[in-house]
Amino acid sequence: RVILHQALRNAIAQNELELYYQPKISAQDGHIHGFEALLRWNHPQNGLTGPGVFIPLAERFGLIGTIGAWVIEQACAQLGQWKREGVDCRVAINLSPHQLRNPRLPQLIEAALRKNHIEPSRLVCEITETALMENVDSESEVMKQIAALGVRLSIDDFGTGYSSLAHLRRVPAKQLKIDRSFVADLEEVSEGRAVVNAIVQLAHALSIEVVAEGVETHEQLRTLRELGCDVLQGYAIARPMPAGAVARWLAAEKLTRDERLQPGTAFAPV
Ligand code: C2E
Ligand code: CA
Ligand code: CA
Numbered sequence: 615r616v617i618l619h620q621a622l623r624n625a626i627a628q629n630e631l632e633l634y635y636q637p638k639i640s641a642q643d644g645h646i647h648g649f650e651a652l653l654r655w656n657h658p659q660n661g662l663t664g665p666g667v668f669i670p671l672a673e674r675f676g677l678i679g680t681i682g683a684w685v686i687e688q689a690c691a692q693l694g695q696w697k698r699e700g701v702d703c704r705v706a707i708n709l710s711p712h713q714l715r716n717p718r719l720p721q722l723i724e725a726a727l728r729k730n731h732i733e734p735s736r737l738v739c740e741i742t743e744t745a746l747m748e749n750v751d752s753e754s755e756v757m758k759q760i761a762a763l764g765v766r767l768s769i770d771d772f773g774t775g776y777s778s779l780a781h782l783r784r785v786p787a788k789q790l791k792i793d794r795s796f797v798a799d800l801e802e803v804s805e806g807r808a809v810v811n812a813i814v815q816l817a818h819a820l821s822i823e824v825v826a827e828g829v830e831t832h833e834q835l836r837t838l839r840e841l842g843c844d845v846l847q848g849y850a851i852a853r854p855m856p857a858g859a860v861a862r863w864l865a866a867e868k869l870t871r872d873e874r875l876q877p878g879t880a881f882a883p884v
Contacts, residue, residue, distance in 0.1 A: 619675045621657065622668060626684050630656050633688055634854035635705070637863070638825060638847040641839045644871050646864065648704030648738065650847065651689045652854045653681070665708075673712055682713045686726050690737065692857055694730035701864065706738035706768060711745035717752065720759035727763070734764030738789070741767060743775030746785055754784075761786035768825070773813060783820060789845075790817050794828020797848070800837050807837065814842045 625631050635649040655663040672678045689707045696703060713719055727734055739760060746769060749757070761767055768789035769782075773796050792813055799806035810826070817824045826838045829848030838846060855863060 618671060619677075622655075622672055622675060622677055622681075625655055625657075626680065630658070631681070631684060631688075632656060632856065633685065633692065634856055635692075635860055636847060636854040637852045637867075638706075638845050639851055641826075641843050641846050646703055646867070647845045648706060649860070650706045650708075650740070650854075651685065651692075652708070653685060669710065673710060678710050678712045679716060682710060683722055686723055690726040690730040690732055693732045693736055695857075696860075697732070699861065701861065704736050704738055704766075706740050708740045708770065709745075711742075711748060711753075714741065714745065714749065714753040714756050717756060719756050720763060723760060723765060724763055727765075735766060738766045738768050740770040740791065742770045743772050743777050747775050747777050747781070758786060773809075782816075782822075787822060789823040789825060791825040791827050791847075792843070794848070797826050797828045797834055797838070798830075800834050801831070807841065810838070810843075811841050818842070 632654045633651040634654050635651055637649055638647040639645065640647050653665045653669070655665075655668050657663055669678070669681075672681050685707055689705050693703075693705050709719075716722075723737070723739075724734075726732075727737060741757070757767060766789060767785070767787040768791060769785065769787050770791050771793045772790040773793045790813075792810060796806065796810055796813070800810060814824050823844045824842070825845040825847060826834075826843045827847045829835050829838060829846050829850045831850055834848075835846060835850050852863060852867075
């Protein structure tokens with residue numbers, strides 16, 4: 615524990631953290647909707663470690679505030695760089711429940727946006743449904759302030775947290791992400807389709823945009839489009855990639871999309 619704590623504490627200073635970016639595409643026309651920034655830790659001995667392992671540790675060690683602030687700063691700097699290169703997109707970051715307890719979080723976000731000359735609507739903050747359920751008044755105040763900046767809030771892992779309809783209406787979210795377990799169930803469980811359909815209808819009734827995550831097969835992709843999902847994300851479209859690979863992917867993707875949009879061509883991911 616001590617060694618890990620020290621290593622994680624040093625990770626920022628040693629430049630070992632990196633954001634990978636996974637595309638989200640519009641379900642209707644395949645246009646790029648944006649990217650989700652996903653944190654990676656390149657440890658000199660242990661290699662590339664996923665956030666599923668070290669984020670819970672960072673939370674336990676009290677390091678998530680520092681790491682989270684780095685993510686905000688880094689994502690905004692990347693948006694700034696892409697803007698200068700003519701890449702016009704949104705970036706979503708993940709916020710942990712601990713970060714929402716920091717009353718200075720809205721200022722932190724605002725400062726990073728301003729420093730990099732980014733329009734607030736370019737940034738999306740993903741917050742898990744479970745974190746929303748735990749939230750107390752002060753956290754919901756923080757969320758309101760973030761939303762008031764013009765930053766979009768997205769409810770992550772939706773469907774795993776048993777939130778009530780009343781609760782959902784009180785959250786100033788513009789988007790929800792159907793948890794990937796429901797996407798996987800589309801092919802495995804007979805009621806899978808009905809569940810996703812119900813979530814899409816509920817979200818649309820509340821004017822909330824629906825993202826399906828963890829889309830791995832063309833069959834899932836087709837079904838999700840049929841059910842009216844707005845945005846798709848998953849290995850069937852692209853895996854998370856380093857920032858440096860994004861321009862190349864966009865160029866290749868554009869070619870495929872232009873082909874794909876020809877009359878008579880069926881929609882297919884790259
Ligand atoms: P998440 O926010 O639900 O992110 C989606 C996860 O699903 C990512 O795992 C992504 O690589 C993976 N994924 C994407 N498409 C597919 C697919 O088609 N199939 C499957 N099986 N998986 C897919 P990753 O990158 O390991 O991240 C795990 C979790 O760690 C994230 O879940 C998020 O909760 C957390 N996380 C990642 N980056 C950050 C961060 O900067 N801050 C905080 N607080 N949490 C983060
Ligand atoms: Ca997420
Ligand atoms: Ca998720």
